[in-house]
Amino acid sequence: MVMKRTFAAIPLSVVHWHTSLTMRLCRPVLAATLTAFAVASASAWTSPCFAEDSKPIAVNNPPAQQTALIDLLALMSGHCKTLTVAGRTFACKAVAYAHADKGRVNFAVAVDDPNDENHVVSFSGENGKRADDNSYELPIDRMLLNSKDRPKVDGLPVPAEQASTGICRQTGNFAAKKVNDVTCTATDNEGRRYELLFVSDGTPVSVRRIRQSSPSIQDPFK
Numbered sequence: 583m584v585m586k587r588t589f590a591a592i593p594l595s596v597v598h599w600h601t602s603l604t605m606r607l608c609r610p611v612l613a614a615t616l617t618a619f620a621v622a623s624a625s626a627w628t629s630p631c632f633a634e635d636s637k638p639i640a641v642n643n644p645p646a647q648q649t650a651l652i653d654l655l656a657l658m659s660g661h662c663k664t665l666t667v668a669g670r671t672f673a674c675k676a677v678a679y680a681h682a683d684k685g686r687v688n689f690a691v692a693v694d695d696p697n698d699e700n701h702v703v704s705f706s707g708e709n710g711k712r713a714d715d716n717s718y719e720l721p722i723d724r725m726l727l728n729s730k731d732r733p734k735v736d737g738l739p740v741p742a743e744q745a746s747t748g749i750c751r752q753t754g755n756f757a758a759k760k761v762n763d764v765t766c767t768a769t770d771n772e773g774r775r776y777e778l779l780f781v782s783d784g785t786p787v788s789v790r791r792i793r794q795s796s797p798s799i800q801d802p803f804k
Contacts, residue, residue: 759786
């Protein structure tokens with residue numbers, strides 16, 4: 583990953599990819615993934631459509647909040663053995679860990695959806711804890727749902743938020759930036775299930791510390 587601009591103190595919603603990124607993924611997927619890290623700001627009960635033959639999912643957005651600033655972004659290389667979005671099974675293109683300065687963390691998944699290059703789902707929560715150098719747990723309180731039909735900010739779709747309960751577990755040697763797997767399960771307040779089992783291919787995690795984190799915020803890669 584090659585960064586050509588300093589991102590310190592820039593809200594994620596206005597980053598808009600003024601950056602050169604060298605990866606195996608196409609730019610639209612990465613842009614949609616980063617957009618999924620932003621706080622949703624669209625009106626309530628807008629329904630993202632996950633595929634042409636799937637029904638739109640009603641989502642209940644909380645009121646717009648102050649945009650969080652991403653201070654750490656970790657891109658993981660591997661594959662999804664399991665990815666279920668509201669009962670539908672997909673493959674994935676990428677999984678990323680994003681850490682915001684206000685403490686919110688997202689495990690974002692770029693979905694391999696032939697009908698929608700902007701299809702991204704994120705397991706989002708706060709108060710994640712690292713039990714040791716090899717395990718990290720994040721309680722999930724919402725799902726961020728993104729698709730090509732979402733309202734756009736700076737030309738990129740903004741995710742809808744769905745209140746949810748669940749947990750993500752990440753294992754590996756964080757000091758060596760090695761992740762073994764990421765397992766997430768969540769159920770939204772409409773009873774829909776979301777599941778992820780991501781398995782690393784052994785490539786070290788690409789970690790970029792965009793700005794200094796507060797000492798009170800837990801960082802699994804620190």
